[in-house]
Amino acid sequence: MGSITLEHVNKSFGEVEIIPDISLDIQNGEFVVFVGPSGCGKSTLLRLIAGLEDTTSGTIKLDGQDVTDAAPAKRGLAMVFQSYALYPHMSVRDNIAFPLKMAKLPQAEIDKKVDYAARTLNLGSYLDRRPRALSGGQRQRVAIGRAIVREPKAFLFDEPLSNLDAALRVNMRLEITELHQQLKTTMIYVTHDQVEAMTMADRIVVLNAGNVEQFGSPLDLYKKPANRFVAGFIGSPKMNFVDGPEATKHNAHSIGVRPEHFKLSTTEGAWRGTVKVAEQLGSDTFLHVETDGLGLFTVRTDGDQTFKHGDVVWLTPDPSRIYKFDAAGLAI
Amino acid sequence: MATKQTRALARTMMAPAVIVLFIWMIVPLVMTLWFSFQNYSLINPMMTGFAGWANYVYVIGDPSFTQALVNTLILVGGVLVITIVGGTFLALLLDQPIWGQGILRILVISPFFVMPPVAALIWKNGFMHPGYGMLGHLWKFFGLQPVDWFNQYPLFSVIVIVAWQWLPFATLILLTALQSLSEEQREAAEMDGANAANRFRYIILPHMARAITIVILIQTIFLLGIFAEIRVTTGGGPGYASTNIAFLVFRTGILSNDIGAGSAGGVVAVIIANIVAIFLMRAVGKNLDA
Numbered sequence: 001m002g003s004i005t006l007e008h009v010n011k012s013f014g015e016v017e018i019i020p021d022i023s024l025d026i027q028n029g030e031f032v033v034f035v036g037p038s039g040c041g042k043s044t045l046l047r048l049i050a051g052l053e054d055t056t057s058g059t060i061k062l063d064g065q066d067v068t069d070a071a072p073a074k075r076g077l078a079m080v081f082q083s084y085a086l087y088p089h090m091s092v093r094d095n096i097a098f099p100l101k102m103a104k105l106p107q108a109e110i111d112k113k114v115d116y117a118a119r120t121l122n123l124g125s126y127l128d129r130r131p132r133a134l135s136g137g138q139r140q141r142v143a144i145g146r147a148i149v150r151e152p153k154a155f156l157f158d159e160p161l162s163n164l165d166a167a168l169r170v171n172m173r174l175e176i177t178e179l180h181q182q183l184k185t186t187m188i189y190v191t192h193d194q195v196e197a198m199t200m201a202d203r204i205v206v207l208n209a210g211n212v213e214q215f216g217s218p219l220d221l222y223k224k225p226a227n228r229f230v231a232g233f234i235g236s237p238k239m240n241f242v243d244g245p246e247a248t249k250h251n252a253h254s255i256g257v258r259p260e261h262f263k264l265s266t267t268e269g270a271w272r273g274t275v276k277v278a279e280q281l282g283s284d285t286f287l288h289v290e291t292d293g294l295g296l297f298t299v300r301t302d303g304d305q306t307f308k309h310g311d312v313v314w315l316t317p318d319p320s321r322i323y324k325f326d327a328a329g330l331a332i
Numbered sequence: 333m334a335t336k337q338t339r340a341l342a343r344t345m346m347a348p349a350v351i352v353l354f355i356w357m358i359v360p361l362v363m364t365l366w367f368s369f370q371n372y373s374l375i376n377p378m379m380t381g382f383a384g385w386a387n388y389v390y391v392i393g394d395p396s397f398t399q400a401l402v403n404t405l406i407l408v409g410g411v412l413v414i415t416i417v418g419g420t421f422l423a424l425l426l427d428q429p430i431w432g433q434g435i436l437r438i439l440v441i442s443p444f445f446v447m448p449p450v451a452a453l454i455w456k457n458g459f460m461h462p463g464y465g466m467l468g469h470l471w472k473f474f475g476l477q478p479v480d481w482f483n484q485y486p487l488f489s490v491i492v493i494v495a496w497q498w499l500p501f502a503t504l505i506l507l508t509a510l511q512s513l514s515e516e517q518r519e520a521a522e523m524d525g526a527n528a529a530n531r532f533r534y535i536i537l538p539h540m541a542r543a544i545t546i547v548i549l550i551q552t553i554f555l556l557g558i559f560a561e562i563r564v565t566t567g568g569g570p571g572y573a574s575t576n577i578a579f580l581v582f583r584t585g586i587l588s589n590d591i592g593a594g595s596a597g598g599v600v601a602v603i604i605a606n607i608v609a610i611f612l613m614r615a616v617g618k619n620l621d622a
Contacts, residue, residue, distance in 0.1 A: 052519050073525035085520035089538040098534070099524035146524070 002063065002153035002186035003028040004049060009058035011044055011210075018044050019210040021058075026188065028063075031180050034190045035197040036207035036233070042190045043158055045207070049188065050079050050156050062153060073102075078147035079156040082163065084139045086131040086146075093118075093127040096145045103150075117145040120182075137168045144179070154186035161196065173200060194234055198222070206230050228329035231256050237286055237298045239323070246294060252324035252332055259286065259300040261321040269314025273297065278307045289313060367595035374589035387596035396572045396580060397597075401604070403487055404576040407494070408555040408608075414495035415551065416544060419502030424532075426503070427510050437507075444500040448560035455493045456482070456565050486566045486574035493561050498554075502547045509543030510536065545619040552612060556605050577601045 004026040011019040018041045026032050034042040047053045049060060051072035059068045067075050078099075086095050096117055100110045118124050121141045131139055140160060147155055157176070161169045177200050180187050191197055197204050198218045206213040206221065206229070214226040218234075225231035231239050239256040247255045263269065264287075273291035280303065287299040287307055299315060307313065324332040371383045391397055426437060443451065460481035462468045468478035481489040513536060521535045557578045562568055568575035568583060575583065581601055585594020 050523060052522070072519075072523050073527075077523070079520070079523045081516045081520060083514060083516050085514065085516035087517065087521075087535060087538075089541075090534075098521075098526075102525040102530060146520075150524075 004154060004186065004188070005061040005064075006045075006049070007059045007061070009045075009048060009060060010056045011041075011048060011053065012056045017210065019048075022210070022212055024205065024212065024215065026186065028186055029184050031177075031187045031189065031200060031202045032205060033197040033201035033203075034188065034205045034207055035192065035194055036213075038192055040207040041210040042192075042205075042207045044210075046079075046156050046158055046188060046190045050077055051075050052079075076150075076153045077156055078150050078152035078154075079158065080140075080143045080147050080160045082159045084131075084143040084160075084163075086139055086142055088131055091128050091130060092123060092134070092142050092145075095131065095142055096123075096149055099146060099150045113149045114145075117149045120148070120179075121145050136164050137172060140164065140172055141175075144176070148179075148183065152185065154188060157187065157189040159190055159192070161191070162193075169196075176200065195236060198234070204234075206233060208233075224331070225323065226331055228254065228256065228325045228331075231323050231325075231331070237300065240297045242294055247324075250322060250324055253327040254325045254329075256323040256325065257317040258321065259298045261318040262297075262299045262301075263316040263318065264299060264301050264305070265314045265316065266312070267314065269316040271297075271315045273313060273315060275307045275309060275311040275313060277309065280306075287313070289315065291315065364595045364598050367591055368599050370592050370595075372590075372592040372595075374591065383592055387592045388600070390593050391584065391597045391600060396575065397600075399572045400575045400577050400580040403572075403574065404556065404578075404604075406487060407491055407558060407576055408552055410488075410491040411495045411498060411555055412548060412551060414491070415498045415502040416506075416547060418495070418499050419506045419547070420540070420544075422499070422503040423506040423510050424536075426507050440503055441500045443497055444504075446497070448497065449564050451497050452493055452561040452564040455489075455496070460489055460565075482566045482574075483570060486570060490558070490561055490565060490574050493565065494555065494558055497561075498551055501551070505543050505547050506540060509540045513539045541619045545616045548616055549612060552608065553605075556601075556608065577604060 004024075006022055006024040009019060009022045010017070022045065034045060036042050044053060048055055051067070051070060051074075055068055059066055061067065062075060062077075087098065090098065093114055096114045097110050100113060105113075114127075118127055121144060123138070123141055123145060126134060126138060126142075131142065134142065143160070160176075161172050164172060173196060176187075176189075180200075189196075189200060201218055203215060203217055204221055205215045208229050213233075214221055214230045216224075221230060221234045225234060228241070232241070235258055237259045239258050241254055241256045243254045247253060271291045271294055273289040273294075275287050276290050276296070277288040279286040279288075283303050285301050285303055285305050285307070287301060289297045289299055291297055297315060299313075326332055368387050369383055369385075371379045371381055371386075373379065422440060426433070426440065430436070446454070457465065459465045459467050462478040462480040465478075467481070471478045479485070517535060517539075518531065521531045526534060558576060559578045559582065562574055562576065562579045563582070566574040568579045572580075577597070578601060581594055581597040584590055584597050588594075
């Protein structure tokens with residue numbers, strides 16, 4: 001079991017208010033990702049749930065039980081840190097066994113659980129090594145192993161993949177998602193990478209300046225962003241925004257069009273522009289187009305199209321996929 | 333990396349310093365060795381010439397030598413225990429966020445800046461004197477007979493004074509080690525259900541092992557040669573109760589004016605220091621391997 005409820009949680013460090021007021025309801029077994037730009041309070045929120053920081057006001061409930069003032073160890077949660085936080089003087093086996101040893105389990109049971117975790121995470125041949133003899137990905141797995149042996153109510157991940165190289169990150173992303181399918185335990189995952197959020201999450205919490213901008217499934221966020229911030233943050237490359245008279249035509253303060261929702265033509269269209277940079281990825285080509293009077297647009301087109309600097313193109317937004325926002329930035 | 337040319341240049345440039353250092357080391361050593369095999373007593377200047385092993389037999393055979401050796405080990409061991417246990421405790425306290433941390437740290441470190449004879453005098457007259465020392469007054473306040481520290485517990489008193497001087501050093505090194513422990517590791521241990529005692533035992537103490545090793549090694553080197561504190565307070569007495577090897581060399585060579593025997597004692601002291609060093613490196617040196 002592991003449902004987590006936050007009710008009007010507030011956190012201030014002295015004068016500085018990091019999290020003004022957050023209420024969230026995380027279901028048992030869900031994979032929830034906290035995503036947002038750096039300094040938005042997502043890590044603080046995770047640490048509040050973990051119990052590593054005290055809330056200034058509000059309540060945190062675990063399975064309906066108030067744990068606001070409970071010590072971290074009493075909450076039955078496991079955390080994977082950004083730096084992995086492995087104990088350098090202990091072997092991999094001792095690292096994984098440490099929480100069990102602290103729980104005073106009999107040695108036979110500890111061995112059984114450690115072996116099981118090692119098999120699940122393919123760590124068998126590394127058990128007697130020290131953490132410094134492991135690669136980044138292996139360390140990450142040990143940190144996850146240390147978390148799963150405790151059979152926690154929920155896993156908390158604090159940007160666990162940010163120290164890995166790009167290829168390994170994709171691998172570990174799959175492994176963690178796979179692990180979630182296997183264990184079906186609640187997981188909360190903090191990241192600033194919206195691709196990680198989109199690919200892994202059942203539901204995403206988009207945070208900005210300590211406020212929840214939107215809480216929903218990845219596709220919800222993509223298709224129906226609640227406001228301009230979410231629209232700009234979710235989706236890669238970023239959504240293009242247009243203010244002023246062009247937006248007024250659509251009865252909005254500003255409008256947004258995703259790079260993939262343009263019709264591209266060399267002869268006619270709504271907006272005229274010149275190609276500045278063409279980024280060719282093979283499967284796609286991203287064009288950075290300087291439009292006449294509307295600013296720089298990013299346009300996604302298929303990889304076979306070849307454009308070069310200075311080419312004149314016409315952009316036509318797909319009318320059914322124009323996002324409209326009012327003066328306060330809320331979606332209309 | 334270096335080319336042949338830069339290596340040759342480096343050697344040439346370093347040579348003067350190396351040569352000076354070598355002379356500085358070898359001349360006194362050879363002179364001491366030479367004197368230790370000579371009949372050379374200022375009391376009896378007529379008796380000269382080669383003495384063979386007589387000086388060594390005289391120094392090592394004397395019962396005071398055994399006592400001085402034991403005293404040296406007790407002195408070093410006692411100070412090490414007090415400074416490392418106390419230093420760890422103080423470091424843990426100083427690592428807590430408190431008001432006035434900066435001033436407090438300077439206060440804790442300050443005994444290290446007091447030179448040994450001064451520190452010993454402060455303790456001798458300010459604290460441990462049975463007539464007008466602070467401790468004497470304290471004892472009297474509770475209606476007790478003041479303790480004459482340097483006569484009743486001479487070696488213990490010296491240990492207390494030396495430990496007071498070295499406690500800041502240990503605290504400082506251990507505090508630095510403590511501060512280099514990553515916050516995430518502490519938090520991970522906390523999440524793993526380790527209480528404060530277990531965090532100390534399984535996370536903090538292993539992390540500090542290397543710093544403790546360094547404190548032990550450095551302090552041992554200096555503590556083997558403790559002299560000023562003994563000279564100023566007990567004068568090695570009563571009898572030989574607070575005489576260590578270094579002070580025994582002083583007593584034989586300078587107080588008894590027997591340069592030959594004193595030199596022999598000095599050579600023995602060097603050998604003992606090396607034995608202790610080898611023993612220590614075996615015992616704790618493995619902590620230094622990264």
